[in-house]
Amino acid sequence: MSPNGQAFLLDPDAPEGLTRFPQARSVSSGSRTIYIAGIASILPDGTVTGIEDGKVPDVREQTKTILKTIDEIIKGATEGKGGVHNLIDAVVYLTEMERDYAGMNEIWNTVFESRMVAPARATVGVKDLPDRRFVVEVKGVAVVLE
Structure with a gap:
């Protein structure tokens, strides 16, 4: 089983395609649930990643920062027992879907290597x-088995 529970796919034999996520994840009891607020690409020093003067913010850099921050949040909330791979549910918010979905999804797919x-x-x-x-924000729920 994956560290974030059991994946459920309506059609497990369907090709992965461009996006990597199952329709649902399930977890049995004996775990800690972490509800993660909307996380943006702001660093502890107040700077925002993916920003260059005169350019559109870089959704790839912002997504990398967000997923790294979520990993750190989960690790901190579980004394290092969990991380980003313990996410069971996530909502991604994009301000420019047409422009930024592919870039966000590219980074997502490097962190989560399969729907499983x-x-x-x-x-x-x-x-x-x-x-x-x-240009992107992510909120989520993680479950870490105890």
């Missing part, structure tokens, strides 16, 4: 995020 280990996921287009420099 990826969290269930929804991707939602939104008008704005809390800071105009953010």
Whole structure:
């Protein structure tokens, strides 16, 4: 079993395609659940990754930062027992779906190498995020077996 529980696929024989996430994940009891707030690409020093003067923010760099931050949050909340691979559910918010979905998904697929280990996921287009420099935000739920 994957560290984030059991994947459920309506059609496990279907090709993976461009996106890597199952329709659902299930976990039995004996675990700690971590609810992760919306995380953006802001660093502890207040800087935002993926920003260059005069250019569109880089969704790939922002997604990398977000997934790394989520990994650190889960590790911290579980005394190092878990990490980003313990996500069971995630919601990705994009301010420009057409422009940024492929780039976000490219990074997502490097972190989660198959649907069998990826969290269930929804991707939602939104008008704005809390800071105009953010083009992506991710919130999620992780389960770490104790």
